[in-house]
Amino acid sequence: MSDKFNDLLNRRGFFWQSFDAYKGMVEAGGFYDYGPLGVGLKRNIINKWLKTFVVPYMDFTIEVETPIIMPRIVFEASGHLENFTDFLVTCSKCGRKYRADHLVEDELRKREVKIKTEGLDERRLDELISQYGIKCPNCGGELGNVQRFNLLFQTTIGPYSSNLGFIRPETAQGMFIDFAKLYELSNRKLPLAVAQVGKVGRNEISPRQGLVRLREFSQMEIELFFDPLNSTCPYLDDVKDVKIRILPEDDVAKGVSAPREVGVKEAVEKGYIVNEWMGFYMGLATVFLNELGVPLDKQLFLAKLPEERAHYARAVFDQVVLTERFGWLEVSGHAYRTDYDLSRHVKYSGQDLSAYRDLQVPRVEKEMRVSPNPVKIKERYGGDAGRIIKYIYDNPDKVLRDIESTGKSVFEAFEISREMIYVSEQEKKTYRERFIPHVIEPSFGVDRLLYVTLENSFVERNGKYVLRLPPDIAPIKVAVLPLIRKDPYPAIGRRIWSMLVMNGIEAVYDDGDTIGSRYVKYDEEGVPFAVTIDDKTPMDNTVTVRDRDTTSQVRVSIDSLVSVISSKIYVRR
């Protein structure tokens, strides 16, 4: 299947490896171009995501677009400069590079020393290498110092080479940085969801496997900001009937491999998912995948154990899809990022990225207020009163404390006694307090979704191939096909084609070849409908509409064609 499938995608031009003209001259794997059909399909997948995650929830969801190149400090704050790294060690003799933590673990296992190197820093790894005398496994040479290889793409901003910039490895940071503005624009309401679709870059050491591991790819992310004291999701009922397949953290830790199939609500109630918002988005993610044509039994939410999680995350589920070619493939990640990101940006930028929370019971604080009594002060010290009064205003707490403990407070040569000040007790009420919101992040990889959509749509029929793409995401909706190229059929066909595209329906016109070979061609391109002009058309203004998946045809009038096709495209399954 895999060969025929790849052959079809290649022939029909969905996507291909970039820089083909320079093949063999440059090392630049992990980049792909989308061809005409790939572009349309990708756009439609993004649109479906927007219609699933953003449009129905515009009462609390907004969309932004932020740069893909960001200055260094952003990634100091986010922790990516420090943590988004692999450890490499280079042999000083033969120049080979190894993953340091894995090399150490492997070599020590050979000496029957069991040690976990996950999470060790480069100093500790250096120590282990010298302590056990680990040498290059290839040539036996001395190993150099362990170095971090950072997966961020680096560039400079402007003409000064010291002004470093980096391509973002996730769209998320732009949304965190903008939180204060976005919160303000949303009338300071939580929960607030911010969505962003865009490109990101990760300088992978050895990318491979086509669209599945790219150095530059597209993400669709949402950062949901909420009050950690109120994590209820009022929209959870929208997905209450959605069944998900899940392997919770406890199961993963115990080595259980059979997933549980439960409703979203049940998964939250039983504690498989620690947060309602996370459950909500995981429910939507399942619906989304269903509508892309991925059956439920090929979907799974897989919990990540603490040591597998990114530096910012408290809980993570990977949404994985069973593929023919790559096995279980991660298409989205659902992370509880806590207040990590906002707090870090507060610390590094000095800006306030907090939100307000109304207190149900106002907090009451008692405050003693001290003010001078000018009459008494003048009585005793006359012309010096002014300085004394100012002193009391500037140091009310000290004056009060002194008087309460010793009966007087001394300022230069003056004694301030109890009768020289007024003391009043005041209540201060606080109705709201500030806090840093917590974040739930569903994050989708567009390119991988495109791949699994294509793979799931591929079927063989009578020795021919069909892409059964859901009609609403198919890049071309209709092929207009005169049965033969002879007057008056082509003219009618062109008129119908024009009518369709003017109504926003993506269509192609084709009068070449035999009718059968054209059906095969457009089946391969995933075109869900074919309109055929035959000998009846000039007589009664009707055409046939052929369904790609059943090959059956219905005859409709040209006048009703646009509405018939539209209703077939957007039917909810």
Next chain:
RNA sequence: GCGGCCGUAGUCUAGUUUGGAUCAGGACGACGGCCUUCCACGCCGUAGAUCGUGGGUUCAAAUCCCACCGGCCGCACCA
């Protein structure tokens, strides 16, 4: 990054073992024409190849050697 296999028109491929007369052969696709009345594979014709890149051996290299780049598979990696 390691190991194995591989790189010939848009695509798939013959030729590589045994270097030379194949100025690289075929099929699909594309384009032009003919024929045509509903599910690829009717007929005729046309165009299309720096044989991955660079270097070496040789009178002669797609073919042998080396390096590099890329691809596939396995291992590793994939915050």
